Amino acid sequence: MCGHPFHGIVVGDRECPRCVGLVPAYGEARTASLFSGPVRALVIGLKYHHGLHLLADCAALFRGAPHLLDHVRGARLVPVPLHPRKRRERGYNQSALLASELAREAGGETTVDSLLTRRIDTETQTAFDRERRRANLQNAFALAPGAPLRSSARHVLVDDVFTTGSTVNACARVLREAGVERVDVATLAHG
Numbered sequence: 517m518c519g520h521p522f523h524g525i526v527v528g529d530r531e532c533p534r535c536v537g538l539v540p541a542y543g544e545a546r547t548a549s550l551f552s553g554p555v556r557a558l559v560i561g562l563k564y565h566h567g568l569h570l571l572a573d574c575a576a577l578f579r580g581a582p583h584l585l586d587h588v589r590g591a592r593l594v595p596v597p598l599h600p601r602k603r604r605e606r607g608y609n610q611s612a613l614l615a616s617e618l619a620r621e622a623g624g625e626t627t628v629d630s631l632l633t634r635r636i637d638t639e640t641q642t643a644f645d646r647e648r649r650r651a652n653l654q655n656a657f658a659l660a661p662g663a664p665l666r667s668s669a670r671h672v673l674v675d676d677v678f679t680t681g682s683t684v685n686a687c688a689r690v691l692r693e694a695g696v697e698r699v700d701v702a703t704l705a706h707g
């Protein structure tokens with residue numbers, strides 16, 4: 517469910533320890549890489565150091581992850597939105613840029629549709645307690661005004677890093693409540 521990559525051969529049932537306690541509002545999550553080493557540096561450069569030149573490396577990572585390209589091909593990719601204040605500060609939404617790279621690498625009529633908007637800047641709410649933050653995250657996302665919905669199309673939420681899944685879960689819930697039948701998740705890295 518969480519898409520955490522693992523190595524080796526699975527014999528019998530295997531329960532992913534990172535999926536324990538995860539109640540996904542989406543179907544399946546897949547990721548290109550672990551969030552560690554050079555990939556961690558890549559994500560931090562892209563997000564916090566205006567590293568737009570790093571998108572070429574992200575595209576190369578996607579190219580090296582055929583399971584991820586198969587996962588998204590033909591779907592509507594929906595970037596996890598930034599709060600407008602954050603978007604202005606950064607100048608771009610890295611998840612939207614990653615979605616574009618992913619769509620190009622996957623080909624096959626994969627599109628990027630920014631259907632969601634972020635109403636609450638949850639990252640600035642560190643002073644709130646856990647419960648409050650969780651409640652805020654639930655209400656943080658909404659459909660973008662005039663978002664063209666096609667409920668029968670498969671939608672794949674795109675984010676830079678999958679950590680606990682709470683962000684993509686909140687986004688998936690908005691799409692599901694709007695009538696979208698199938699929502700999956702794709703990320704560059706898994707923390």
Ligand SMILES: [Zn+2]
Binds near residue numbers: 518519533534535
């Ligand atoms: Zn898992």
